[in-house]
Amino acid sequence: MSTTPDTKHPQGASKVGLRELVRMKSEGEKIVMITAYDYPSGRHADAAGVDVVLIGDSAAMTVLGHDSTVPITLDEIVMLAKATVRGAKRPLVIADLPFGSYQVSDEEATRSAIRMAKDAGVDMVKIEGAGQTVSRVRAIVGAGVAVCAHLGLTPQSATLLGGYRAQARSAEEALQAVRDALELEAAGAAMIVLEAVPPIVAERITQAVSIPTIGIGAGAKCDGQVLVYHDAVGISTGPRPRFVRQYATAGEDITQALAAYTAEVKSGAYPQPEHEYTMPADELGRFEATQHLSAT
Ligand code: KIV
Secondary structure, three states, X not given: OOOOOOOEOOOOOEOOOHHHHHHHHHHOOOEEEEXXXXXXXXXXXXXXXXXXXXXXXXXXXXXXXXXXXXXXXXXXXXXXXXXXXXXXXXXXXXXXXXXXXXXXXXXXXXXXXXXXXXXXXXXXXXXXXXXXXHHHHHHHHHOXXXXXXXXXXXXXXXXOOOOXXXXXXXXXXXXXXXXXXXXXXXXXXXXXXXXXXXXXXXXXXXXXXXXXXXXXXXXXXXXEEEEOHHHHHOOOOOOOOOOOOXXXXXXXXXXXHHHHHHHHHHHOOOOOHHHOOOOOHHHHXXXXXXXXXXXX
């Protein structure tokens, strides 16, 4: 764990800590979060000046090719988180606890969170929902691991929510979302992700809690925003949710590059002499003189 604020990282910039994020909230400076799943995406996020990196269980879909976030295992996220942490030195790093690793009991949740902090070296874990999740937050924080909550559309329970759809659209559900946020804060949550809720609901929650809120499809009034890496850089497959803004077409660039490579290998245009290693002339002469030796 490295939540200590103002720790210098190797490039000289300060490691982002919880105090820094609370300062940003109080001064109205927006917090930038992006998902990352491996060493290169962690490095990209760090180099871009992102504040918080999330190893999301969206990796189940973006990296592992599943249809939902449900199948990914704790072992798989720990492996991805270890690699991401090596790349993302300055940002605060959060990892999702996957479905099935915290639902059954406070003890199981605490064990999973400790594993994530100890083995993967992340600064915080994220768990979804309210209700029994409140007790999980209390238990994990009590064990010394910081927790980010996640309200609104919680993909691990998408079936129960009626699919991947916006939440808290009735007055009653909106009020419940505000109550849930307050309960999660009181239980010790250090941050809350708000996914696919109307902006007025996100704004009310943001005003009601003293911890930072990070929105995804929750409007501009949250303390920060999060996007999925693959959506932001344009390497996603499948339908794009309405809240996504795509900042690059890296997927097209990669496919074009691989098509050019394929064409050049097929045509013989690659490799060229500048891609080869030479032998000293005397060694070459000796080798050529003996190259007709048989194996026997
Ligand atoms: O897993 C994930 O990518 C997430 C973000 C959408 C917040 O939870």
